[in-house]
Amino acid sequence: MKHVLFRLASMLDKRMTEDEVVAQLADGMTLGIGGWASRRKPMSLVRAIARSKLRDLTLVSYAGPDVGLLCALGKVKKVIFAFASLDSIALEPHFRAARQAGSLEVEEFDEGMLQWGLYAAANRLPFLPIRAGLGSDVADRTARVRTVKSPYDDAEEFIAMPALTLDAAIIHLHRADQSGNGQCLGPDLYFDDLFCMAAKRRFMSCEKLIETSELCREGSVQTLRINRMMVDGVVHAPYGAHFTECPPDYPRDEAFLQLYAATAKDPEALAKFVERFVQPVSASAYREAVAQR
Numbered sequence: 001m002k003h004v005l006f007r008l009a010s011m012l013d014k015r016m017t018e019d020e021v022v023a024q025l026a027d028g029m030t031l032g033i034g035g036w037a038s039r040r041k042p043m044s045l046v047r048a049i050a051r052s053k054l055r056d057l058t059l060v061s062y063a064g065p066d067v068g069l070l071c072a073l074g075k076v077k078k079v080i081f082a083f084a085s086l087d088s089i090a091l092e093p094h095f096r097a098a099r100q101a102g103s104l105e106v107e108e109f110d111e112g113m114l115q116w117g118l119y120a121a122a123n124r125l126p127f128l129p130i131r132a133g134l135g136s137d138v139a140d141r142t143a144r145v146r147t148v149k150s151p152y153d154d155a156e157e158f159i160a161m162p163a164l165t166l167d168a169a170i171i172h173l174h175r176a177d178q179s180g181n182g183q184c185l186g187p188d189l190y191f192d193d194l195f196c197m198a199a200k201r202r203f204m205s206c207e208k209l210i211e212t213s214e215l216c217r218e219g220s221v222q223t224l225r226i227n228r229m230m231v232d233g234v235v236h237a238p239y240g241a242h243f244t245e246c247p248p249d250y251p252r253d254e255a256f257l258q259l260y261a262a263t264a265k266d267p268e269a270l271a272k273f274v275e276r277f278v279q280p281v282s283a284s285a286y287r288e289a290v291a292q293r
Helices: 004-013 019-021 043-051 065-072 092-099 111-122 192-197 254-266 267-278 283-291
Strands: 030-033 057-063 076-084 105-108 126-131 144-150 157-162 166-176 200-210 233-236
Touching: 019 233, 030 111, 043 065, 043 166, 043 200, 043 267, 043 283, 057 065, 057 111, 065 092, 065 254, 076 092, 076 111, 092 254, 111 126, 111 157, 111 192, 166 192, 166 267, 192 267, 254 267, 267 283
Parallel strands: 030 057, 030 166, 057 076, 076 105, 166 200, 200 233
Antiparallel strands: 126 157, 144 157
16 A cells, blocks of 8 residues: 555655756647746746757747747747737847847737637637637638637628647746646736647746645635646746746746846847856856856
């Protein structure tokens, strides 16, 4: 009996490092990234991808510096997005530069359409009908978007939003246990659950890795928004969303955001930024570099 319990405990221990997560990714994958613009992005995992040799990724994201940094470092072939923003800077500057250079393929959807595409994939459906996008150019400009007519008496026409099936997804939450149960203590989950359910492989970083019995000490059971069946790997990543915000643990680092944004206009500044803030592997080394900036 003890042997069975030990094996069960081992199976439920999903702890990994950022580099071990990256080792499970491959060139050409479609990767979903949770969070929203400059809010609770899995930046320690994004930096690990930036350090790697991965290329030709298709990113699906409510995009912020996650997409911008990976575009700047030549990791991205295509972006499927609803917006690309740093919030205080309306248009993500590295994403802007990539678009203006013509180096990216893109599919741009309404925010609700992107959500519906993830929801369709999460439910293993080929598409879901939605009114968002009707009367716009989205169907004309996006080849795979079609319309569908209701089979009922109303005969209403809808956008048939195609499923956005992901090879892998990465998210960042406030608390997690080693089995993959995640707790969101902030104001919004930002569809991180849909990113996980739409993906074949799912990886979650967290600010604090705690015992399962402690998951309700800082929030109610309603804050336990990610369960272990939705996660394949857990990374303990203190400060792992920096420089994006992760309240209540820390706010957005606006000064660092401005430093990052300025590198879009200066390749030499970008190279120095990468050396100082992307190359450090450990959380402590990264925090020390940020503190000394």
